[in-house]
Amino acid sequence: MFVDTVIEDKSLHKPAFLLGLSITVLAFFFAFNFTNTIFGEFLSPVIGNPQESGFFGRLVVSFVLSIIFVLNLLLISFARLKIQIFIVWIELFFLFLAFAYSFDLELAYIFIGEPSKIWLMISKGLFTTIYISAVSIAIATAIAIVGAIAKLSNNGFAYAIASFYTSLFRGLPLLLQIYLIYMGLPQLGFMIDAIPSGIAALSLCYGAYMTEIFRAGIQSIPKGQWEASRALGFKFGLILRKIILPQSIPIIVPPTGNQFIAMLKDSSLVSVLGIWELMFMAKKIGSKDFNNLEMLLTAAMIYWALTIILEMIQARIERKYQQKA
Amino acid sequence: MSIKLGFTKSSIAFAVALLSLNMTVQAGAVYDYIKSNNELMIATDANWAPYSYINDAGEMEGFDVDVGREIAKRMGVEARFITPSWDIITSGNWNMRWDVSVGSMTPTETRSEVLNFPAVYYYTPAGFAVHTDSPITTLAGLNGKNVCTTAASTWEMYLEGSLDMIDAPAFTYKVTPGTITSLADGHTCLDDTRLGAGVRNDGIIDSIPMIQGAIEDGYPIRFLGDPAFFEPLSVATDKGNDDPELDAEIARIIAAMKKDYTLTMMSMKWFKNADGSSNDYTIAF
Secondary structure, three states, X not given: OOOOOOOOXXXXXXXXXXXXXXXXXXXXXXXXXXXOOHHHHHOHHHHOOHHHOHHHHHHHHHHHHHHHHHHHHHHHHOOOHHHHHHHHXXXXXXXXXXXXXXXXXXXXXXXXXXXXXXXXXXXXXXXXXXXXXXXXXXXXXXXXXXXXXXXHOOOHHHHHHHHXXXXXXXXXXXXXXXXXXXXXXXXXXXXXXXXXXXXXXXXXXXXXXXXXXXXXXHHOOOHHHHHHHHHOOOOHHHHHHHHHHHHHHHHHHHHHHHHHHHHHHHHHHHHHHOOOOHXXXXXXXXXXXXXXXXXXXXXXXXXXXXXXXXXXXXXXXXHHHHHHO | OOOOOOOOHHHHHXXXXXXXXXXXXXXXXXXXXXHHHOEEEEEXXXXXXXXXXXXXXXXXXXXXXXXXXXXHHHHOOEEEEEOOOHXXXXXXXXXXXXXXXXXXXXXXXXHHHOEEEEEEEEEEEEEEEXXXXXXXXXXXXXXXXXXXXXXXXXXXXXXXXXXXXXXXXXXXXOOOOOEEEEEOOHHHHHHHHHOOOOOOOOXXXXXXXXXXXXXXXXXOEEEEEEEEEXXXXXXXXXXXXXXXXXXXXXXXXXHHHXXXXXXXXXXXXXXXXXXXXXXXXXXXX
């Protein structure tokens, strides 16, 4: 945590800490009875039938599990930092896979058929999800810039409208906004289809959050910069574009990236309008053969992959601005 | 004191004109619109095999889809399916987003406040099911228990004792559940039941072909008692855009489809029993 060169001994290599950790882990595994899981079956030569092993079985299973856990930690602690991170990622990923596997699912279902189910989902759903998210992100950014300027202005109307907007759209659940826009607007005579309604709801909701992010970013630039620019005779638009925004963008980018990732996932909510995007396809494709969870897991993996890509892009942009600064 | 509005009169006039323009487009003449557009927009839920679902090729398929295609064909236009969630279809006010619902909708008094039901095209039995390990053996055994079903469905109304079907075969309320678990996606009920008897629910009510499909797919559930009720299922149109011409045309087409046994053939094709025999649901039992 400290960015300096003082190197302390690893706490894992102190006997007292190791002992304390082992006892805590043992207590944890004992509290959550693992006897009736695959671990119990694995240890059945020692403890006999897991169901009838009782206290002894529970103790043996939790003891073995805690030994494995602590040994694993200890071994990893000797590796270099990058290798540590890599190993822990791989281990957690396999734990997740094991978790999914233990659902007793027909995972082959995802890949059967011509075209396979996963391809069906990608070909029919993924594009719509990306398309809706991308358009909404663009509109939300535009709304956020206008909203932030309005919130910072001295104009009563502009401030009132912008603050009412952020208050309303941050205060309502996104799902409710989707329904309100889809079912409410036609009552006023404005007929909009499912996809535009979804995009409108996503942009308005995330525009409200991003307005606050942009406002905070602009406000974080010291007042003196504005005053100095004015003293030099710059006009408002020029100050904002050439002086204030370039400095506030490095502050705005990280939270905005988070909003993009959140929006990509929240785009799944528009599935209630019957738009054939990832979530919709996941729910419907599996339902015919009653393999719902398989398809939901597939969708989970696709969303995850998408957000990892977005995170990588975000990290790149951040690095670029840090270099500039 | 006179207040001067910042808005000009013309902008208000423009807004009013815009609204009224939309109104005039909406008013009536749905059938003319279908004809001129050469396309019948059909709303149906994509979650109900064998009625309507997404097949392995990623296209809509099922009994309702076949009926919808046939109606469009006999109108001489193309069929296009859209798949809003069930509660959005039943709440009416479609605003011409789609023209008809061919989605096995039961005409009820409540629904007829916002929708028209020009033609019943078949009947389907609804029944209860429980986990195979469930101690419950009779319908009365579900009294006071937790029963799961789809939100805004006739099954939910049946459980609530408020089923106001129009022109339906006579029925009695045989179950008074203690708790009704209504889920937006009725499939989740089946998945909940699979977890075990009494884990998330004690039983479900659903259409019998649907439960049959789940059993064939290896779900540990069994039917409980005889069918609870037979529901008539109708094509629906929007009352907000009332078009008697469209309703008359649909009624004519469905009557013709009954007469030349097209509907019977479709029913036999999609509604099979476990022993491979087919069901003709176009007549009420």
